[in-house]
Amino acid sequence: MQYAESLLDVIGNTPLVRLNRTADGAAPLVLAKVEYLNPGGSVKDRIAVRMIDAAERSGELQPGGTIVEPTSGNTGVGLALVAQQRGYRCVFVCPDKVSEDKRNVLRAYGAEVVVCPTAVAPEHPDSYYNVSDRLSKQPGAWKPNQYANPNNPLSHYEQTGPEIWRQTEGRITHFVAGVGTGGTISGTGRYLKEQNDQVQVIGADPAGSVYSGGSGRPYLVEGVGEDFWPETYDRTVADRIIEVSDADSFAFTRRLAREDGLLVGGSSGMAAFAAVQLAHELDDPEAVIVVLLPDSGRGYLTKVFNDDWLASYGFRPGGAQPQQTIGEV
Ligand code: PMP
DSSP states (O other), rough: OOOOOGGGGSSSOOOOOEOOGTTTTTTEEEEEEEEEGGGTBTHHHHHHHHHHHHHHTSSSTTTTOOEEEEESSHHHHHHHHHHHHHTTTEEEEEESOOHHHHHHHHHHHHHHEEESSSOTTSSSSSHHHHHHHHHHTTTEEEOTTTOTTTTTHHIIIIIIIHHHHTTTTOOOOOEEEEEESSHHHHHHHHHHHHHTTOEEEEEEEESSGGTTTTOOOSSSOSSSOOOOTTOOOOOOOOOOEEEEEEHHHHHHHHHHHHHOOBOOOOHHHHHHHHHHHHHHHHHTTEEEEEEEEEEGGGGTTTTOHHHHHHTTBOOGGGGGBBBOOOTTO
């Protein structure tokens, strides 16, 4: 019989799938690492298991304890999955820009959700960082802190990187990923560069975020970009950062679903847009570009995939292009 003992055993080993129509005839091979095929639906399942394992070993997380984390949803799902299997309670703190769909997913897994305003500075008492700090000081509470936990990048160094290296038989030339905590790009990128120092690592970043030189100006794409520099981001790994506008991210997210059957979130659209832009620039049939797509589009059906929502921010239906002038049709 072929079965897994629990869902936790089927985390990782996600497939690489070629971008066909959305690669727009570019010469390089562009391969997507499809992370929504993880059991919790995102790349964050990987870090959840590793952070909890390490906290159990160090004694920071005790039997019957509570996991408290500020999360935009995906890390919460991963943590909730593991917590459920091992008898921990979960309380998640998330900013109000996170979709109601995502919050309900966390509740469905049995977690509690506290919603905080986005429009306040990180040092404000109501900021989601501070609220989670207060909650994590309760007895029995443990905060994984994905922004500073070395097990976040380590999970990618030990798993995501080796998977990509094996799957491409060492032929990868460029790795592209969006940057949130920086765990994915730092861990995966470091591993790949250790195998071959010619591998180029490219971060994709929403315009306005610090990684691409912004000051933290608001943008709409979720899960990526920051207004501070997290400890989990290793500044020595990325060779280049490609800045992507919300309009381009959303338009490409819609194309991935419609043209290549990849129903993914806005940060995936952002990363894939950067990867295809890079593919056109390189114009080299020998290049093998791997782009990591972090999560599924199912969590964004009322946002990126909703024409009225797009229109309310001045984007064209279908996520095509931002409306430039009032007279344009
Ligand atoms: N996309 C989404 C949807 C995410 O939730 C995250 C994690 N914040 C990322 C991308 C970025 O991954 P990382 O934190 O590893 O940089």
